[in-house]
Amino acid sequence: MSKSINLTLKVWRQKNSKTKGQFETYAANGIDTDCSFLEMLDVVNERLTVEGKDPIAFDHDCREGICGMCGAVVNGQAHGPQRKTTLCQLHMRQFSDGDTIVIEPYRSRALPVLKDLAVDRSAFDRIIQSGGYVSVKTGQAPDAHAILVGKEYADLAMDAAQCIGCAACVASCPNASAMLFVSAKISHLALLPQGNPERETRVQEMVAQMDKEGFGNCSNEYECEAACPKGISVSNIARMNREFLSASRKK
Amino acid sequence: MAGYLSSSIGRKQIVAVTGLFLTLFLIMHLSGNFLIYKGPDAYNAYAEFLEHLGTIKILARVGLIVFFLTHITFTALLVIDNRKARGAQGYAVSNSVGKRSLATRLMPYTGTLVLAYLLFHLCDYTLADHESVRSLVNGQNLGLYGLVYNSFKNPLRVAFYVLGMIGIGLHLVHAVQSIVQTFGFNHPRYTPLVKKISFVVGVGVAVGFASIPFYMHFCTMSACSLGGY
Ligand code: HEM
Ligand code: FES
Secondary structure (H helix, E strand, O other), rough: OOOOEEEEEHHHHHHHHOOOEEEEEEEEEEEEOEHHHHHHHHHHHHHHHOOOOOOOOOOOOOOOOOOOOOOOOOOEEEEEOOOOEEEEEEEHHHHHOOOOOEEEEEOOOOOOEEEEOEEEEEEHHHHOOOOOOOOOOOOOOOOOOOOOOOHHHHHHHHHHHHHOOOOHHHEEEEOOOHHHHHEEEHHHHHHOOOOOOHHHHHHHHHHHHHHHHOOOOOOOOOOOHHHOOOOOOHHHHHHHHHHHHHHHHOO | HHHHHHHHHHEEEEEEEEHHHHHHHHHHHHHHHHHHHHOOOHHHHHHHHHOOOOOOHHHHHHHHHHHHHHHHHHHHHHHHHHHHHHHOOOOOOOOOOOOHHHHHOOHHHHHHOOOOOHHHHHHHHOEEEEEOHHHOOOOOEHHHHHHEEEEOHHHHHHHHHHHHEEEHHHHHHHHHHHHHHHHOOOOHHHHHHHHHHHHHHHHHHHHHHHHHHHHHHHOOOHHHHOOOO
16 A cells, blocks of 8 residues: 655765755655655656756666666665665655665766766766677677586576676775676676687776776675675676686786 | 775775785694693694795795785775775664674674784794893793793783783684685575584684683793603
8 A cells, every 4th residue: 555655865966077066955745655766766756857956866767676777875875774775666656655765876986977866877888888798799699509608607697697787786895996887797797608719808907997997895794685686696706806816827 | 816805895805815814824823833832842843844935934924914005905996995984974873684793793802902012022023033131041041932922921912912812713613614705605594504504613713812822821830841850
């Protein structure tokens, strides 16, 4: 049964990447608990627009937890209080009447705030461009069963491939490290025969790009795994460490 | 190699490998120190043995210093990087999602505590004169044993040693399992076991070392020496 709750929002407002931001307080009254978190922000934004105020900017796309576009830090946790849930799939029934909710953008030197809650995640794109792909040979598409893949490798690769690149790992890491993301991408390719030939150059180039972007270093705190909406395991970081060591030994 | 040493993962692995050797040293040091429970003869003979290892002793000392300095230098590089990575504006509210233990959180602080402890500790025993008046017990010169015995009669020193051991214990509780992850081993069945071993090593080393100042503080010469003094 849906009910209606009254909330107080403390939202980070920032005009653009050049200006300094600050928190603004908004009353969000009469919020249907069947709303998703983003729908709640839509309601607040409609009211702000009617009042002639600038609506709160936030990123979103699919709103069904698969694209990785949404995300903010809600009461100190990336994607809010519910585990393995993206912000768009978080529902207002997780909150109680009278709650104050603090909403901040992801904080990382490598992911600068563009406006309000929206951050620039193109650092992730540049890391993928540096090696997170399989070089394609031209010619006809090969038969799907031309290369056999062992079930356990396929499973591990698919687990890693669940990463939607939302950057909650960076947001929740005490060091703002991107290693869960990078290791998921490295793992899902390294575990498959198609990705195998380039695995050594891939790990070296992706790690170099990650470092260049200004992300922090992993100190094995495992906050990322706990905050990840897809439950990506830190065993991927171990795999990346191993890949990196063996690639560095040969070079 | 230069690329490896300046990379995030390379640096972390340097910290891990030097940490591993320091941990092994600690375990050896602790086993040796337990000879204190056998009395002055056994302990002094052991110190004598170490003293006369010659080249091995020099190599071990140089190795320890190099490992220690490398460990600290690379850790400092990583920590400085990590502090900057959050950016100028931090979080107003930050709520751990749950997996960070106290030991993990305190790593840079317990590390610094161990360093302070170590500097004091080296001046206290290693660099001190082992045959001075500080070694006299009931008019007898008991060498290094006597020095340790007398110095732990001071409750402040006992307290400082115990504090240092709490630091090293916490440091190891996180460190040992961290070494394994950093070198790329993580397994659903064995990683929980590795974490338990890490806990046991940390607590074991801390309790083992800390038992000595307590024992030396509370024992009297006739009760604690088995060597006929
Ligand atoms: C209550 C605990 C401890 C006691 C009673 C103790 C005792 C001693 C003694 C008596 C020596 C001098 C040996 C000699 O000169 O022949 C020594 C050396 C040393 N200790 Fe400890 N120790 C303790 C804990 C630690 C810890 C936790 C560390 C590491 C952080 C440590 C690191 C060292 C080092 C590096 C040396 C110098 C070794 C050398 O130069 O060959 N000790 N210790
Ligand atoms: S909007 Fe696509 S995952 Fe949330």
